[in-house]
Amino acid sequence: MSLYTTEGIVLKHRSMGEADKVLTIITRDGGKVRAVASGVKRPRNRLTGGTQLFTYSDFLIFSGKNLDRISQCEIKHSFRKIREDLYKFAYASYIAELTSEFVMEGISNPHLFFLLLKTLYNLEKEDDVELITCMFETKLLLVSGLCPHIDKHCIVCGDSIVAQPFFSAREGGVICKKCAVKDTSSFKVSLETLKTLNTLLRIKFKALKGLNLTKKEKKETRQILMSFLMYHIDKKLKSMYFLDKIMEN
Numbered sequence: 001m002s003l004y005t006t007e008g009i010v011l012k013h014r015s016m017g018e019a020d021k022v023l024t025i026i027t028r029d030g031g032k033v034r035a036v037a038s039g040v041k042r043p044r045n046r047l048t049g050g051t052q053l054f055t056y057s058d059f060l061i062f063s064g065k066n067l068d069r070i071s072q073c074e075i076k077h078s079f080r081k082i083r084e085d086l087y088k089f090a091y092a093s094y095i096a097e098l099t100s101e102f103v104m105e106g107i108s109n110p111h112l113f114f115l116l117l118k119t120l121y122n123l124e125k126e127d128d129v130e131l132i133t134c135m136f137e138t139k140l141l142l143v144s145g146l147c148p149h150i151d152k153h154c155i156v157c158g159d160s161i162v163a164q165p166f167f168s169a170r171e172g173g174v175i176c177k178k179c180a181v182k183d184t185s186s187f188k189v190s191l192e193t194l195k196t197l198n199t200l201l202r203i204k205f206k207a208l209k210g211l212n213l214t215k216k217e218k219k220e221t222r223q224i225l226m227s228f229l230m231y232h233i234d235k236k237l238k239s240m241y242f243l244d245k246i247m248e249n
């Protein structure tokens with residue numbers, strides 16, 4: 001067994017037996033890692049604090065044949081305020097699950113690691129969780145090389161879009177009315193929302209405060225981003241059912 005150290009953020013955990021948990025962690029340099037945290041379900045266990053959901057920690061890990069095992073961990077930032085706020089918790093769960101879909105085991109993805117970290121810091125500090133989630137989804141597409149084509153020209157036929165634009169996840173961007181007839185999953189989008197998306201692709205997190213989006217623009221932006229992300233991962237995430245429930249209330 002060899003030992004390694006890494007910075008990581010806990011994306012997921014599930015119970016294993018009476019006292020243990022299996023964690024899914026995104027590490028800074030080694031991609032996704034699954035590791036057992038022994039005894040964390042028992043009171044006063046030394047690993048409990050640093051292995052909670054969304055916690056950013058320094059880990060010392062034994063690499064095993066099947067599963068790795070956490071030997072030590074030290075909290076760098078706990079993101080406790082996210083766990084204590086049901087609304088933020090629901091969005092963070094979705095963001096963490098989405099991250100887990102886009103990072104591979106053993107393949108380093110530092111851009112995604114730092115995007116998640118920045119997103120969690122903003123989610124903890126700011127109240128507009130929907131806008132922060134839009135920003136995360138946009139940048140996730142960008143760092144994954146899946147940037148949608150948002151332009152005044154149809155991605156299929158190249159015609160300039162003069163009136164009503166449509167969005168097609170299948171085609172990967174904005175299409176014209178004529179091409180939308182052939183793609184029943186495409187839907188109408190407003191020019192304002194397309195402008196918003198282009199802005200999100202360009203700006204940094206600290207510029208989000210200057211954006212004053214209407215409810216309709218936020219809703220449409222998320223509809224585009226989610227349809228595109230779901231098309232690529234080809235399933236509905238578990239955390240989305242939870243998020244839907246929270247939004248209903």
Ligand SMILES: [Zn+2]
Nearest residue numbers: 154157176179
């Ligand atoms: Zn077209």
